[in-house]
Amino acid sequence: MEARTVSPRSEHPRVACGSPRPDVALLPKAHLHLHFTGSMRHTTLVELAALHGVHLPDALVEDWPPKLHATDERGWFRFQRLYDIARSVLRTPDDLRRLLRETAEDEAAEGSGWLEIQVDPSGYAAMFGGLTPTVELVLDAARAASEASGVGIGVVIAANRTRHPLDAKTLARLAVRYADEGVVGFGLSNDERRGRAYDFEGAFRIAKRGGLLSVPHGGELLGPASVRECLETLRADRIGHGIRAVADPRLVAAIAERGVTLEVCPSSNVSLGVAATALEVPVRRLYEAGASVALGADDPLLFGSRLARQYELVRTEHGFSDAELADLARQSIGASAAPDDVRRRLLAGVDAWLDG
Known part of the structure; x- marks a missing residue:
């Protein structure tokens, strides 16, 4: 990954106390951590479930967003089960196209000018004719959504760490095959406790040689060792979550x-x-230690909030100034696979947002 030049964090003064602060939804940014089904609107989930006769549990209807706790295996299983139920409402190509079109519209409203959406095609292949047709459908839908919304979209193909590493190699080869058609990265997701990053080194080697970004999850449920494996063994360009690194x-x-x-x-x-509260998420500590941070919404369908809310949280809970919020936006853009012209446009927009 190319080295990035980040503006000094003290370059712009803080807004005077009492002055109205600019809307974070108007701050141009890149969204680098968003899962495919998890990006769906809740209203769309309910509508598609009714259309296709899929029964939704109360946690996805009356009690939405669901109350979750995934730091133990039982809690993670429930989270994954809800995600799988949500994915089951995507039955037709038009459903996938709708999801991506609406996601791009929502991203535009949140100030995101570039989106990298992560998908494990294995979870959709049975419904859409196999791995290759699924990837082609997603890429085609992403292109259409991008054209309609003005939001640039790259696709990250992700392997499931609970499946065999050979499956991941298959996905890595498929991802490289479409590197010139919208696939920008290769990821690794699902429960860290059930698959070490070390076991997937071969798949990530294939992806890196093919010019893709290495973007595995790590350091969400497990500690620094999980992050270090992503860094050292998978040669990560970005790490999904990674917050447990703060202990080392x-x-x-x-x-x-x-x-x-x-x-x-x-x-x-x-x-x-x-984390028990947003204040306990170590955004400030990581930022002050010099780490590049890109805020993400992960799965808005299950967590109930999108990208702009993440910027609001670090503003209100961690005391980030507008200059620091702009710096976070710049870091997200710099860490992305966005084309140079898109980067320049977004970075100019960040400066304009900050200058008011």
């Missing part, structure tokens, strides 16, 4: 030195019980 200052220093970005998702961390 040397590891955080290595992350900062290598220019690896942590995709921090405050609402997700609280909803899953990783």
Whole structure:
């Protein structure tokens, strides 16, 4: 990944006390941590379930957003079960196209000018004719959604760490095959406790050789060792979550030195019980230690909030100034796979937002 130049964090003064602060939804930014089904609107979930005769549990209807706690295996199983039920309402190509079109519209409303959406095609292949047809459908839908919304969209193909590493190699080869058609990265998701990053080194080697970003999850449910495996073994360009690295200052220093970005998702961390409150998510500590941080919404369908809310949380809970919020936006843009012209446009927009 190319080295990024980040503006000094003290470059702009804080807004005077009492002055109205600019709307974070108008701050241009890149969204780098968003899962495919998890990006769905709740209203769309309910409508598609009714259309296709899918029964939704109360947690996805009357009691939405669901009360979750995934730091133990039983809680993670419930979270995954709800996600699988939500995914089951996507029955036709038009359903997928609708999801991506609406997601792009929502991203535009949140100030996101570039989106990298993560999908494990294995979870949809049975419904859409196999791995390759699924990837082609997602890419085609992403192109259409991008054209309609003005939001640039890249696709991250993700392997499931609870499945065999050979499956991940298959996905990595498929991802590389479509590297010139919208696939920008290769990821690794699901329960960290059920699959070490080390086991997937071969798949990530294939992806890196094919020019894709390495963007595995790590350091959400497990500690610094999980983050270090992503950093050292998978040669991560970005790490999904990565917040547990804060327990190891040397590891955080290595992350900062290598220019690896942590995709921090405050609402997700609280909803899953990783942190008790948004204040306990170590955004400030990581930022002050020099780590690049890109805020993400993870799964708005299950957590109930989208990207702008994450910026509001670090503003209100962690005391980030407008200059620091702008810096976070710049870091998200710099860590993205967005084309140079998109980066320049978004960065100019960040400066304009800050200058008011």
